[in-house]
Amino acid sequence: MKMGGLLIRVWVAACLIFLAAPIVVVIFSSFSASGYLRFPPQELSLRWYAEFLSSEAWLKPLAVSFVLALCVAVITTAVSGLAAVAISRRRFLGRGAFGFVVMAPLLFPHAAIGVALLGALAIPGWVGTLQGIFLAHAILCLPFAYRPLINALRGFDPSMEEAAMSLGASPSFVVRHVTLPILKPAIVTSLIFTFIISFDEVTVTVFLIGPKAGTLPTQIFTTIQESASPVIAAVSSFLVMLTVGVVFLLDRLVGLQFFSELERSR
Amino acid sequence: MLKPRRHWLYLAPAALIMAVFGVGLVQVVLYSFRSDGGLFGNFADILARPDYVDLFVRTIRIAALTTGFCILIGYPVAYVIARAQRARNLLLILVMLPWMVSIVVRTYGWIVILGNRGTLNTLLMSTGLTSSPIRMLFNEIGVVIGLVHVFSPFMVISILSTFLMVDEVFEEASMSLGAGPLETFWRVILPLTAPGLIAGCAIVFLLSSGAVVTPHLLGGPRTTMVATQIYQDVFQSFNFPKASAMALFLLLLVMVVLWPLGRLERHLGRHLRQADAQQ
Structure with a gap:
């Protein structure tokens, strides 16, 4: 069961990463300065938040x-x-x-x-x-x-x-x-x-x-x-x-x- | 408290709200018969088009694949959450949080990840695993990934609720009587948690065959499903009668799949309760 238990844990960790991935990516890309949708963002900026909150x-x-x-x-x-x-x-x-x-x-x-x-x-x-x-x-x-x-x-x-x-x-x-x-x-x-x-x-x-x-x-x-x-x-x-x-x-x-x-x- | 004969007053607001839904269902049936080609014109048109046969096959295939992958995620995750002591709340939050984030937000995240110049492809190309981007958006791969992400928490919760009722002693008893881990899983754990698993499959199949937003955004114009076709019929060709006929086909499809699953779930549940009573 030891080996199997470890395998299950690794798989479950992978599943949790899968569940978190798009959300983490969205948060990171929202801080990118270029108009490009790129992850990881090259230059950090809050301009998209400014645009959101002023429109x-x-x-x-x-x-x-x-x-x-x-x-x-x-x-x-x-x-x-x-x-x-x-x-x-x-x-x-x-x-x-x-x-x-x-x-x-x-x-x-x-x-x-x-x-x-x-x-x-x-x-x-x-x-x-x-x-x-x-x-x-x-x-x-x-x-x-x-x-x-x-x-x-x-x-x-x-x-x-x-x-x-x-x-x-x-x-x-x-x-x-x-x-x-x-x-x-x-x-x-x-x-x-x-x-x-x-x-x-x-x-x-x-x-x-x-x-x-x-x-x-x-x-x-x-x-x-x-x-x-x-x-x-x-x-x-x-x-x-x-x-x-x-x-x-x-x-x-x-x-x-x-x-x-x-x-x-x- | 509640005076005699007053209960109808208490029920009236909910009844009125649900009546709107009832009227809508009647409208769908009435509209579906409205066509230039006779009473069953819309249905005949749909059945006569080979691309719509493909559409139904694709919908079943995508919904079934989504359900399958949701089991692969949901079952182990539910098991680990049920057996975790200290980490249970943290694990639960890690599953619940993505679940409660809006579907559009999560689908948008997958567009960022799966696009030709998206996260995954830039990662794969910078590590030299591929030289040209792998197409993961606007095809079935993208749709299935998105739908699995959107609906797998439903599977986790459904299976988890039965796992929480299955005591760990069953596992220990089975192992101490000489069964290996696989035999214990196959003959003890799986039968006991089957009702939750089947309920989860029913929910995921229902939701993924009825989803519009995720397949529409990740599948593009060619990878349509019945639900996105309905959306396009309403908003691009403004053909409400055809959309209604399509919606009835979708209902039929879902019923054909869910009816036996529901029967099986009830049967297993009764079986387990009887076994419980005999102890």
Whole structure:
């Protein structure tokens, strides 16, 4: 096993290098002075960052993506929280079916979801609008918000709430001081996950953007097709740093073990 | 708390949001029948074109290769993470961080690495391993590399979640009863972790056959997949009915692959639970 163990470790190290490679390369090339996409860069410079942070063509989609992801995170978490409460605490006809419907977006290839939403949003004329992109992101995020919340609510002991009630607490007091604190890890998980998914989403979003509404990832996508300007590297590095921040936030707030929790209920 | 009969109120917002998706699926079906050549004109057109047969074969080949390489990465990485003590969180971060970086960013990174004048080719040429650049972009090699990178963390997580439920004592017991490492893997570890492995394969196949951005950017105009063809039909030829028919073919393709995988996963899961109950 000794020899085999060493071999596995070397292979795993190679895999981790493979996973890190494009990200490391992007960060390094973003500091290159020449307009060339070269790694390693010959001369260091921050000019691409300056160009990114001074151009409205980049700052506007950045702001759009940020606000959009914030709205999507808060609203989908609230919406799936309500649905999860009803499904975990009531028995009614179609209960199982409803849980299935919420998870349905996970079963479709993204290109098909993109076409479907393009068809649906064309009816009210919402293609190329922010409310259209918001709806699309909400649909894609719903399973990821619903899953941690329904799992937490299934493990929730209703006698906690009953105890508080029997001791004279009002329903709103119980929700604020008993229910929400117990559900806090699931809520935080849902908020952060849906924020990241919305902020990063591109495959479905590229079907729905228009000249007036685009997100940061779709802006990168369209720019790469036009020219391989190193500004993209600067924008990308900025996104990587943002992601690093979020992952550390996650580790601090809920721990990283929940990743495997999330997958188990799939 | 939740008053009787109020549950519909709680379900309504989620139901409304999902209804948009439902309407979209109906639209896709309706549009796919809209053509000049009769009710099934779009489907007949697609099936009659030999380059589309190639397109479907290429899509299956790329998605299958991607799934295979994801197993090669995902299984050992999940194993090492599950068995690691102190380094587990660090290893998990090294897998999670690339996973959470946007797909466009990672795909852009591969363009920088794999281009004719990219990192890898300049490295290979400066060390004298090749004299002219090796073509790795705008062909299937580039697409598979990009897709494996984008989706292998899904495989790691899926396998890891079953590995965390398999106690190390099974391995030790098998070894102490005289089985070698390979036999232990083949007869003990692999059967116990098979549900996670199969679920991971299903996820990776689904996602890689539906991916648009990575194949579009790394494959170029000739290495199309069904999903990128759908994107081109919508935005370059503005043929929504044909894109809809194509999307239905994509759904069919994914269902044909995922249905047996799902059955197998459930079967194995039940089998393992029964074995657990008998202990």
